[in-house]
Amino acid sequence: MKPALALGAAAGAAAHACEPELRGSDLTRVESARYVLAYRSAPARIAVGEHFALELAVCGKDGAPAPESLQVDAHMPAHRHGMNYAPVVRRTAANRWRAAGLLLHMPGRWELRFDVRAGGAADRLTRNYDLD
């Protein structure tokens, strides 16, 4: 029963979105009940077997504690494996991070995973990415 109550509360908060402090037309936006995350990759086109970095910004929706830390990872659920590399996430400004060292080594569907930690809890935001 508790999860349902929690989801209900989150759904109410979701009506009041926020804007991550990252601007541009090349952004991808991901939301959870409590947070909005925007990112862009460098280079802009992610290629199989090529290292890339992500520039990220997160904001908390109404009532959500400010994000304290961010972890970034990627998995291929269909293949049941993740990356061979561990990205390093560094805070660059308030609510902004840069993740370096990512590499997707196969074509196909990847799930980008963003774990936002705040107030002793973590929210996982995910985004499917079809790599060709």
Added chain:
Amino acid sequence: MIRLLLAIVLGAAVPPVPAAELLDFSADETRRILRHGPWPPPWSPDPSNRVSGKPAAIELGERLFFETRLSHDGSISCATCHVPERAWQDGRATSAGREPVDRNTPSVLNVRLQRWFGWSGASDNLWAQSIRPLLDAREMDASAARIARLLRADRDLRAGYARAFGAPPGADDEAILVDAAKALAAFQETLVTGRTPFDDFRDALARDDRTAAARYPLAAQRGLRTFVGKGNCSVCHFGPSFTNGEFADIGIPFFIARGKVDPGRHAGIEQLKQSRFNLLGRYNDDAARRTATGTRHIVVQHRNFGEFKVPSLRNAARTAPYMHNGRLATLRDVVKHYSEIDLDRLHADGERILRPLNLNERETNDLLAFLESLTEAGTDPGTTSGAKRP
């Protein structure tokens, strides 16, 4: 009119040649096929090697590649195992330097395109990989001091070193060893396979030239369709080099002898991290460490145990036997392995990519026809490689 009559007469006398045929590749299949080119890829020097691409270093590297005095007892050279006439490998299941080695000798053709070197990727650059067999007691069993002595004492080698590096060999033995390896790397960077029937087909598809594309044998087309489709081979054998440059467990046993295993990538990462010749070390000539990203971020995972590098398939027909331990003698054995793969041999917590393909005889032959079409044209199998030599 005479021409027409001749054509009619000849047509009646000679059985008609079957019209070339092109399979109806879907847009998705075509997109997957085009990813395997163009070939050859453009040249770019290795920033970690200050003599990469320099003719004097290539010349010195070629000389050193065939130089038996680099080995402990003067009996073997790099070319003892990387034999030019055998597509720069040795045709043996496992290598034999001064003593038997546990792994198969990979070809050094197209080696410059790799990210990790050796079956376990224990090196992150070609010059470090060139040092490994020089110092390995089972292979050439040399030392930095021995190689430095040779380069200082031999008049021609000393002059070649000076031309390549701008000054004669100095007093630091290890620095001379690294420079010798950088010259060896510069030479190996020139070993690139030529174009293949597949490349002509791929480029014809790219420019929508159906007539030219139809010259590619139908069996190879069908095999290619399996390769990028049902077989899912191109997930790992990706891109123009037909490898994603990473590592996989494909169910090849990694037991070397009773109670002894080859941990593959798991140990390779540990060796890489400990090596003073890696790209994070002082011998990297690129102060910005532009090519060291993988070394900074690579992590050991449990599933790496028993993983070995995904090899390129270019010239595969000339590089038997196959797999990290040469366990499979022929390309047909390789196809059979994937067709009948035993999933119980794979890590329980490993990837879920492989499944038995259950290929019938025709599908097997088609896949073989495709793999054989990755052989560079214009040279005879088993003789010279057609590689570009300086």
